Amino acid sequence: MYLSASGLPIEINILFLGLILIQVFFALKSIDWAALFVFRHRQHLVLGALVISFCLWQLRGWFDDSAAIYILGVNLMTLILGWAFASVIVLINSLLLVLIGVNEWQYWAFNTFLWGYVPIGVSLLCYRLVVYWFDNPFAYIFLCGFFGSVATLVVPATISWGIFESFDLAIAEVVLTYLTYAAVICIPEGVLSGMLLVSFVIFLPDWVKTYDEKRYEHNSKTKYK
Numbered sequence: 735m736y737l738s739a740s741g742l743p744i745e746i747n748i749l750f751l752g753l754i755l756i757q758v759f760f761a762l763k764s765i766d767w768a769a770l771f772v773f774r775h776r777q778h779l780v781l782g783a784l785v786i787s788f789c790l791w792q793l794r795g796w797f798d799d800s801a802a803i804y805i806l807g808v809n810l811m812t813l814i815l816g817w818a819f820a821s822v823i824v825l826i827n828s829l830l831l832v833l834i835g836v837n838e839w840q841y842w843a844f845n846t847f848l849w850g851y852v853p854i855g856v857s858l859l860c861y862r863l864v865v866y867w868f869d870n871p872f873a874y875i876f877l878c879g880f881f882g883s884v885a886t887l888v889v890p891a892t893i894s895w896g897i898f899e900s901f902d903l904a905i906a907e908v909v910l911t912y913l914t915y916a917a918v919i920c921i922p923e924g925v926l927s928g929m930l931l932v933s934f935v936i937f938l939p940d941w942v943k944t945y946d947e948k949r950y951e952h953n954s955k956t957k958y959k
Contacts, residue, residue, distance in 0.1 A: 735804075735891060736794065757851055758822065779941060783814070790807060800905050816943040852893065853887075881924065
């Protein structure tokens with residue numbers, strides 16, 4: 735979702751900009767750059783995610799004059815590439831969209847943080863909880879792939895509504911309407927993400943950074959021994 739967050743105090747954008755810079759700093763620091771240059775499939779995945787998400791974020795349906803909806807894909811990106819690469823890709827794409835005039839620079843920090851970095855955090859939290867509580871690959875696919883994608887759309891929208899409502903901005907009603915129709919808007923992306931995650935897990939499990947095939951195989955052998 736893209737929001738024209740007019741009327742917000744400049745302090746909010748400065749705060750979000752600072753949080754973006756902190757996350758990008760740690761992301762760049764944690765990436766294994768040597769492995770990226772060694773493994774060609776990793777390069778293809780990163781470049782493919784960059785190009786595909788850049789194209790998808792331009793295919794928008796305007797929910798209102800001040801709000802646009804599109805396929806986010808951040809959850810799937812985080813599960814396959816990891817949070818660090820996802821953070822870098824979100825930053826690059828959000829800057830490119832401003833440069834080509836698709837997004838307005840005044841709302842860059844707000845939209846980049848809430849619709850880029852918050853979804854990464856939600857996706858990572860969902861993954862950590864699933865790994866901690868379950869040892870079943872179907873739980874990983876459904877909860878991380880489907881539910882995680884839905885959560886990455888609902889949580890930022892809820893936070894946005896809370897911010898707009900606290901400053902008594904008219905766009906709060908638009909976001910509330912979006913949340914009212916969340917089931918219709920979010921479930922298709924959850925289904926699409928789940929289907930793509932299943933395909934990767936079945937055919938190319940080594941390409942999914944967060945999927946531990948050996949862990950699930952070991953647990954299955956122990957359970958049904």
